[in-house]
Amino acid sequence: xxxxxxxxxxxxxxxxxxxxxxxxxxxxxxxxxxxxxxxxxxxxxxxxxxxxxxxxxxxxxxxxxxxxxxxxxxxxxxxxxxxxxxxxxxxxxxxxxxxxxxxxxxxxxxxxxxxxxxxxxxxxxxxxxxxxxxxxxxxxxxxxxxxxxxxxxxxxxxxxxxxxxxxxxxxxxxxxxxxxxxxxxxxxxxxxxxxxxxxxxxxxxxxxxxxxxxxxxxxxxxxxxxxxxxxxxxxxxxxxxxxxxxxxxxxx
Amino acid sequence: xxxxxxxxxxxxxxxxxxxxxxxxxxxxxxxxxxxxxxxxxxxxxxxxxxxxxxxxxxxxxxxxxxxxxxxxxxxxxxxxxxxxxxxxxxxxxxxxxxxxxxxxxxxxxxxxxxxxxxxxxxxxxxxxxxxxxxxxxxxxxxxxxxxxxxxxxxxxxxxxxxxxxxxxxxxxxxxxxxxxxxxxxxxxxxxxxxxxxxxxxxxxxxxxxxxxxxxxxxxxxxxxxxxxxxxxxxxxxxxxxxxxxxxxxxxx
DNA sequence: AATAAACTTGCATTATATTTCAAAATCTTC
DNA sequence: GAAGATTTTGAAATATAATGCAAGTTTATT
Numbered sequence: 001x002x003x004x005x006x007x008x009x010x011x012x013x014x015x016x017x018x019x020x021x022x023x024x025x026x027x028x029x030x031x032x033x034x035x036x037x038x039x040x041x042x043x044x045x046x047x048x049x050x051x052x053x054x055x056x057x058x059x060x061x062x063x064x065x066x067x068x069x070x071x072x073x074x075x076x077x078x079x080x081x082x083x084x085x086x087x088x089x090x091x092x093x094x095x096x097x098x099x100x101x102x103x104x105x106x107x108x109x110x111x112x113x114x115x116x117x118x119x120x121x122x123x124x125x126x127x128x129x130x131x132x133x134x135x136x137x138x139x140x141x142x143x144x145x146x147x148x149x150x151x152x153x154x155x156x157x158x159x160x161x162x163x164x165x166x167x168x169x170x171x172x173x174x175x176x177x178x179x180x181x182x183x184x185x186x187x188x189x190x191x192x193x194x195x196x197x198x199x200x201x202x203x204x205x206x207x208x209x210x211x212x213x214x215x216x217x218x219x220x221x222x223x224x225x226x227x228x229x230x231x232x233x234x235x236x237x238x239x240x241x242x243x244x245x246x247x248x249x250x251x252x
Numbered sequence: 253x254x255x256x257x258x259x260x261x262x263x264x265x266x267x268x269x270x271x272x273x274x275x276x277x278x279x280x281x282x283x284x285x286x287x288x289x290x291x292x293x294x295x296x297x298x299x300x301x302x303x304x305x306x307x308x309x310x311x312x313x314x315x316x317x318x319x320x321x322x323x324x325x326x327x328x329x330x331x332x333x334x335x336x337x338x339x340x341x342x343x344x345x346x347x348x349x350x351x352x353x354x355x356x357x358x359x360x361x362x363x364x365x366x367x368x369x370x371x372x373x374x375x376x377x378x379x380x381x382x383x384x385x386x387x388x389x390x391x392x393x394x395x396x397x398x399x400x401x402x403x404x405x406x407x408x409x410x411x412x413x414x415x416x417x418x419x420x421x422x423x424x425x426x427x428x429x430x431x432x433x434x435x436x437x438x439x440x441x442x443x444x445x446x447x448x449x450x451x452x453x454x455x456x457x458x459x460x461x462x463x464x465x466x467x468x469x470x471x472x473x474x475x476x477x478x479x480x481x482x483x484x485x486x487x488x489x490x491x492x493x494x495x496x497x498x499x500x501x502x503x504x
Numbered sequence: 505a506a507t508a509a510a511c512t513t514g515c516a517t518t519a520t521a522t523t524t525c526a527a528a529a530t531c532t533t534c
Numbered sequence: 535g536a537a538g539a540t541t542t543t544g545a546a547a548t549a550t551a552a553t554g555c556a557a558g559t560t561t562a563t564t
Contacts, residue, residue, distance in 0.1 A: 022483060022520085033544090035543060051521095053355060070349055124377060137395065140393050141411040146384065149382050286555075289510095289512090510562090512551105512557100513558080518552080519551085521550065524548090528543070530541065532537100533536105534563070
């Protein structure tokens, strides 16, 4: 086994498991723990992972954009500023579709009473506006996806397809030059319905989403009007995105 | 168990329970209380929680993620016992429609994982089951009726009309010998759709609802299979109801 | 003020890291 | 293709950190 190959395997394995102990890795690549230690030190310097007592862990744990109960304090500040920036892009009395991710949720928080109508399949968003009687909130039907608080299934898609909104505020799991991807396949149908129903598409993507490819493809870059991200997003990819004609807003 | 993972689990558990004792946490993550103490100190420094004598508590009690709970505390005790009694009437693995009133909400609380499917247009009920992945919760679409957290409007009616359930657990504003009435006209359509979609109809009515007539008529007594009420309900009306062939359960 | 529960501190034990060194593998150079 | 230099590796020795336990101290409650 080649040193480089070994390190690649370690990196790859970590992508899957988020955390691995020294013994585990040592067995997996069939070298002593000493060597694994050395590899980890190198990989850490490279920024590929973080060493911890007893093993190594992914730097940016797949902060599941759509997991609410896993109480995402991850990139919370970034999400807040992104949310604020998105809210600023909304004109008064527009009809807004709000997607179910945590970043979109933060955008909802900053939206206040700006929007006249809000359409969402996210229970947290619905709850947020629940006691506000100056905004009309339309909740799609659907089955609750446990832990995520998202309404999914055919009913959700159907109820969205009959609607129309000025703007859609969307979340996703990853963005590359090939387009947007998302982790939960069940959400794709719904998100695509959202994209169809809205005139303007805004994607909220914190920097950890950049150059990351999730399980299922959602849409191409041409479907997007504006991307809102934070200051730490990689400049090269942003430049490329701008070249394709997508507007990119750096929040903060 | 990994230190970091352990701290994450503690954090996550606290999100659910708001407060946890040291023993509880120590058992849950399988380390000594000393270690839990140390973890809590770290997490507190991080701002994730607040230490108290005997355990730890959430800094910001669930703001508005799944927090749209019922706030009507009138006849709370009665509603609790009625809710418990209703839950006892449900057979395991039935499909249950749950109406949007506070009494029906309490029934949902006692339902646990008895029902296999729950259909509801109530956000509090949806939130209650939101993190429970052993019950499939189907939420009707609709517009949020402010403050009550009820989904109303044509979308709600439509999504209900296509469904079927074994039991419907209903609330209402009043009952007389002429039938059931309810105050919110918007709800009538939806409730009638619920009545149509369920095989067995259970009405939860605390004693204050008896001999009271609300704005809009909902249904006749013949549509009802079981009425669940509390011990203070007027005996005469109950006797009359029983005469018409309606089963009446006195909870408590 | 008394009491019990909960907290803090210090220490022994265990687990994990780092350092060091010799053997093995790889690369140079002739 | 072989002798020597260089790098990489594995294992032991040493250092550091994490954990659990028990002492004494503080805090809440009656």
